[in-house]
Amino acid sequence: xxxQDTKVEVPLELVKAHMYIAAAYLMVVVLAGLxxxxxxxxxxxxxxxxxxxxxxxxxxxTQAVAYAWLxxxxxxxxxxxxxxxxxxxxxxxxxxxFVFYAYNTLIxxxxxxxxxxxxxxxxxxxxxxxxxxxxxxxxxxxxxxIVTSIFRARSKPFYVSVWYILAALIWTPLVxxxxxxxxxxxxxxxxxAAITSMYIHDLVGLFVTPIGIASVYxxxxxxxxxxxxxxxxxxxxxxxxxxxxxxxxTHHYLYSPIPFWAQYAGIVASVGVHVVVYTVVFNIIATMAxxxxxxxxxxxxxxxxxxxxxxxxxxxxxxxxVTLAVQKIIHFTDWVVGHSHFVLFGVFGFWxxxxxxxxxxxxxxxxxxxxxxxGWHFWLSTLGIAIMNVDLMSAGxxxxxxxxxxxEFIDSVAASMPFWWVRTFSGIMIFVGQVLFVINLYMTVRxxxxxxxxxxxxxxxxxx
Amino acid sequence: MSKQLKWERFSSVxxxxxxxxxxxxxxxxxxxxxxxxxxxxxxxxxxxxxxxNFKEAYATVETYRQGLIRGRDIYVAEACWHCHSQYxxxxxxxxxxxxxxxxxxxxxxxxxxxxxxxxxRVGPDLIREGGxxxxxxxxxxxxxxxxxxxxxxxxxxxxxxxxxxxxVLPKPDAVALxxxxxxxxxxxxxxxxxxxxxxxxxxxx
Numbered sequence: 001x002x003x004q005d006t007k008v009e010v011p012l013e014l015v016k017a018h019m020y021i022a023a024a025y026l027m028v029v030v031l032a033g034l035x036x037x038x039x040x041x042x043x044x045x046x047x048x049x050x051x052x053x054x055x056x057x058x059x060x061x062t063q064a065v066a067y068a069w070l071x072x073x074x075x076x077x078x079x080x081x082x083x084x085x086x087x088x089x090x091x092x093x094x095x096x097x098f099v100f101y102a103y104n105t106l107i108x109x110x111x112x113x114x115x116x117x118x119x120x121x122x123x124x125x126x127x128x129x130x131x132x133x134x135x136x137x138x139x140x141x142x143x144x145x146i147v148t149s150i151f152r153a154r155s156k157p158f159y160v161s162v163w164y165i166l167a168a169l170i171w172t173p174l175v176x177x178x179x180x181x182x183x184x185x186x187x188x189x190x191x192x193a194a195i196t197s198m199y200i201h202d203l204v205g206l207f208v209t210p211i212g213i214a215s216v217y218x219x220x221x222x223x224x225x226x227x228x229x230x231x232x233x234x235x236x237x238x239x240x241x242x243x244x245x246x247x248x249x250t251h252h253y254l255y256s257p258i259p260f261w262a263q264y265a266g267i268v269a270s271v272g273v274h275v276v277v278y279t280v281v282f283n284i285i286a287t288m289a290x291x292x293x294x295x296x297x298x299x300x301x302x303x304x305x306x307x308x309x310x311x312x313x314x315x316x317x318x319x320x321x322v323t324l325a326v327q328k329i330i331h332f333t334d335w336v337v338g339h340s341h342f343v344l345f346g347v348f349g350f351w352x353x354x355x356x357x358x359x360x361x362x363x364x365x366x367x368x369x370x371x372x373x374x375g376w377h378f379w380l381s382t383l384g385i386a387i388m389n390v391d392l393m394s395a396g397x398x399x400x401x402x403x404x405x406x407x408e409f410i411d412s413v414a415a416s417m418p419f420w421w422v423r424t425f426s427g428i429m430i431f432v433g434q435v436l437f438v439i440n441l442y443m444t445v446r447x448x449x450x451x452x453x454x455x456x457x458x459x460x461x462x463x464x
Numbered sequence: 465m466s467k468q469l470k471w472e473r474f475s476s477v478x479x480x481x482x483x484x485x486x487x488x489x490x491x492x493x494x495x496x497x498x499x500x501x502x503x504x505x506x507x508x509x510x511x512x513x514x515x516x517n518f519k520e521a522y523a524t525v526e527t528y529r530q531g532l533i534r535g536r537d538i539y540v541a542e543a544c545w546h547c548h549s550q551y552x553x554x555x556x557x558x559x560x561x562x563x564x565x566x567x568x569x570x571x572x573x574x575x576x577x578x579x580x581x582x583x584x585r586v587g588p589d590l591i592r593e594g595g596x597x598x599x600x601x602x603x604x605x606x607x608x609x610x611x612x613x614x615x616x617x618x619x620x621x622x623x624x625x626x627x628x629x630x631x632v633l634p635k636p637d638a639v640a641l642x643x644x645x646x647x648x649x650x651x652x653x654x655x656x657x658x659x660x661x662x663x664x665x666x667x668x669x
Contacts, residue, residue, distance in 0.1 A: 040586070040617050050623040055543030117541035121578040126543075154474035163477045170482030178490065183578045188506070189571025191498035192579035198494050206486070235471060242481035246489030250497070253581060255553035257568040262497040269489075328555040332585035399585075404556040409588045414615045 010083045012363055014096045018076035019356060020445070021104055023438050025068035028111075030431045032061035037427050040420040051115045059114050059126040065344055066124055066203060067135075068107045073352040074211045075099075075142065078165055080359065081218050082146050085162050086153035091145045099142045106135050123200050125180055132180040139176060143169045160234040164214035167242060171206035175199060190257040197258075197266075198249035204343065205245035205273075212348045213237075213280055216304060219358055220287055223301050224294065229286035237279035244272035254327045270322040277315040284308045299374050300354040306382055307350030314342045317393075329404060334419065335396025338389045345430070346385040353377070353437070360444060369443035373436050380433030388426035395419035503572035510573060511647070517599055518646075521639045528643065531636075535644025536575045538637055542621065549582035550591040550648070563592035564652060575644070587618060592649040602642045603634050 038044045039054040046052035079096070083089055090096060110127045113119070119126040127135065150158075150166050158166075179199025183192045221228055228234060250258055250266030288295050288305065295301040317339055321330050330336065357374065361367050368374055395416050402412040470476055514528040522528035539545060551566040552558050559565060570591075571579065597605075601612055607625050609616040624638035634642070 039619055042617060044619065047620065048622050053542055053621070054619045055546060056541075058546055059543050117538075119541055119543065121540040121545060121580055123546075123583060151474065157468040158472055158474070158477075163472065163481070166474070166477045167481040170478055171486055174486055174490075178494070185577075187498050187502060187579075188577030189573075189579050190501040190568040192577065193581045194497045194501070195494050196579060196581075198490065235469075239471065239481065242485040246486050247493055249489070249493055252583060253551075255555055256551050256581060257501065257566050257571065259497045259500050262493050265493055328553075331553075332549055332583070336583065400556070403558075403561070403585075406557055406560060409561075410613060410615050413586075413617060420617075 008083050008087050009089045011079050011090055011093050011096055014079045014093065014100065015076045015359065016363060017100050018072045018079065019359065020441075021100075022069050022072035022076065022352075023356070023441050025064055025072060025107070026434050027438055029061060029064045029069050030427075030434045032057050032064060034424070034427045034431045036061055037420070037424045041417065041424055051117075056115050056117070056119070059119050060111055062124060063110055063114065063126055064107075066208075067110070067127070068104075070208055070344065070348060070352070072104075073355070074208065074215075075103075076359075077215045077352075077355055078146055078211065081161055081214065082149050082165065085159050085218070086149045087156075088149040088152045091148040095141055095145050099138055099145065102134070102138045103142075106131055106138065120180070120184065122179060122183055122196060124203050125176075125199060127180075129180065129184050132176075132184075136173060136177055136180075139173050143173060159217070160228070160231070160238060161214035161218045163238050164210040164217070164241075167238075168207055168210040168214070171202065171210075171246075175202040175206055179203070193253050193256060194250065194258050194262065197252040198246070200252055201248045202246060205241070205248060208344070208348050209245070210241060212351050213241075215355060216280075216284060216308075216351055219300065219354060220284060220304065223298060223304075223358065224287055224291060226287065226291075229283050233279045233283045237276050237283070240272070240275035240279065244269045244276065248273060251322045254322075254324060254331060267322050267324070271319055274315060274319060277311065281308055281312045299378065300358040302378060303350045303354040303357065306378075307347050307354070310342060310346040310350065310385070314339065314347060317342075329400035330396050331400075332403075333396035333399040334392040334416070334423075335400070338392025338396065341392070342385060342389040345381075346389070350381070353381070356441065360441065364444065366444065366447055369440050369447060373440040377433050377437040377440065380429045380436070384426045384429030384433060387429070388423055391419055391422040391426060395423070501568040503569065506577070507573040510575065511650075515646070515650070518639075518643055521636075521643070531640040531643045532575060532647055534637065535640035535642070535647075536580075538624075538641045539580070539644060540578075544590075545580045545582045547582075547584060547586035547618070548588065548590045549585050550580050550589065551582075552589060552591060558589070562589050563649065566591060570651065575647075587616075590645065590648050592652065594646045594648045594650040599642055599646065602645060603638060606634075606638060606641065607632060 035045065035052075036054055036058045044054055079090065106127075109131055113128045113131070114126055118128045118130075120129045120132075125132075147166065147169055150162060175198075178195065179202070182195050183199070187195050217228060217234060247269035248266055250262045251270050252266075254263050254267070256263075284304070285308065288301070295305055320326055321335065321339070357368065398415055398419070399412050402415060403409070407415075510529050510532055511525060514522050514525055518528060518531075522531050552562045552564065554565045603625075605612050605616075605618075606621045608620045608622075609618040610620075621638075621641075624635050624641065625632050626635055627633075
């Protein structure tokens with residue numbers, strides 16, 4: 001990674017802006033999630049308030065996860081990685097700022113309109129349909145801004161992160177337009193479900209996953225100060241993702257009125273995704289292997305390691321529950337809810353935290369405000385999400401078997417109650433962890449560098 | 465990384481990974497199954513006549529149709545579909561619990577655009593709900609779910625009701641929502657017969 005040393009302008013102000021606003025949205029995410037979970041144990045604090053109705057808060061929670069928190073953190077990472085790896089500046093900083101303001105204005109409008117009762121009936125895409133064209137335009141602006149740098153550097157060999165980001169930037173607008181407009185205006189019913197399921201899965205598989213993996217492939221060698229274990233494995237992983245991931249879609253609606261051959265194909269492709277997962281996980285662990293002392297002494301590497309272990313667990317979980325036999329029981333239950341929390345928070349959230357703890361001290365030229373707050377954030381997040389996943393998986397099994405065994409539906413609700421209490425408890429752990437994280441980040445940003453006198457920045461921040 | 469393989473080039477990544485793989489999956493698992501299940505003519509009429517128990521609220525088929533659409537819009541706005549699915553699977557004894565297995569043709573109507581299959585059942589599936597319970601039960605349930613089902617965790621939707629002279633009465637939106645829920649599966653079940661003017665509401669809190 002000799003690219004680190006040379007001078008090319010990284011738009012650090014854009015990186016900071018997207019990273020800070022992502023942290024602010026993270027507060028919305030955990031607050032909405034925690035509040036919504038209280039409905040399940042009948043202690044919802046805003047009962048009878050129309051615009052804070054639990055259903056609407058739930059949509060704000062998921063939209064904030066995907067479009068506000070994760071998307072902004074991924075944008076920040078891309079603004080940092082691409083100039084470094086291509087040795088080209090982004091096309092235009094002005095365009096970058098336009099994207100920042102326009103995109104986040106649209107997010108705030110989304111929240112307002114969803115709370116006002118104008119949501120779109122598309123899972124993970126409840127953004128009101130009237131905003132969707134604008135979001136598409138803004139996303140295309142972002143794509144143009146970044147792909148230009150990659151295009152200008154096309155004669156040089158690309159590092160693996162660049163393939164992932166380049167492909168993800170092509171996929172994202174396609175996925176967004178397909179999912180939002182086809183299902184709203186053209187394909188309804190079972191036909192719409194085929195497209196919706198593709199949208200649901202592609203949002204994770206073709207937007208969050210490739211950029212997340214790209215960010216790890218960049219940061220890991222930098223922190224370990226050694227190259228990635230195998231270039232060939234990363235190549236297999238990338239093409240495996242490109243081929244198998246888009247075909248996973250139908251596994252979200254198994255045993256539904258979608259033609260069954262398409263459901264079989266979704267299952268087979270989902271198992272095929274394991275090519276991607278195992279190569280990536282193996283590559284990451286093998287790069288870490290032999291220098292565990294460094295891993296456990298660096299907070300970013302710890303987050304990355306735990307995120308990677310969670311990634312492996314979550315994907316094994318997926319291979320199990322995507323089969324028809326298991327699907328009979330666990331579909332429609334809390335199992336799936338646990339799975340999606342594990343993926344988006346436990347894996348991609350954790351990899352994002354690794355980036356925050358890497359970039360912030362280097363961009364601001366000062367250490368994090370409090371090391372003990374860092375530790376609390378790590379442990380509360382790790383234990384919280386682990387407890388939540390185990391708890392919701394168990395709840396899912398209880399619900400699924402009770403339904404199959406023809407218990408009264410309401411009895412399955414009553415039986416879920418202890419699990420929902422534990423879920424809210426684990427949610428509180430995660431909530432507190434993230435609040436401490438944001439406080440820590442805020443205090444670090446507010447501190448004056450001169451007072452601290454910390455100049456431990458020796459890599460990567462060639463310019464500002 | 466000095467030599468650039470074919471599979472690492474800018475054009476390969478954009479053309480094969482970015483476009484070709486995506487479009488292949490989109491056509492094979494999106495468009496083809498979608499075209500197979502899509503009816504040539506969608507049912508935008510929704511109902512041939514107004515069911516007896518909604519005749520008081522909706523005078524004509526057209527107003528009933530508008531009511532159903534309004535009910536569906538509320539169902540979407542309140543994210544009902546995030547906790548109630550709308551399809552019956554041929555497994556896990558769902559046929560015994562809910563009714564006949566869902567078929568694609570049932571969904572070829574205006575109210576399933578966008579589709580409302582759902583992926584989670586915090587509450588029961590609703591595609592065969594129509595006619596299983598009376599309108600009164602539904603009004604009471606929307607106003608306060610725990611008044612008819614003590615262990616329910618469903619939120620109450622009090623803002624669709626108004627207090628007139630000490631009596632809680634449904635607003636038009638609540639009627640539309642109940643009309644929609646009673647319509648679900650009406651092509652299989654017989655709609656309920658209780659009349660609109662028999663509404664008995666729990667006392668206002």
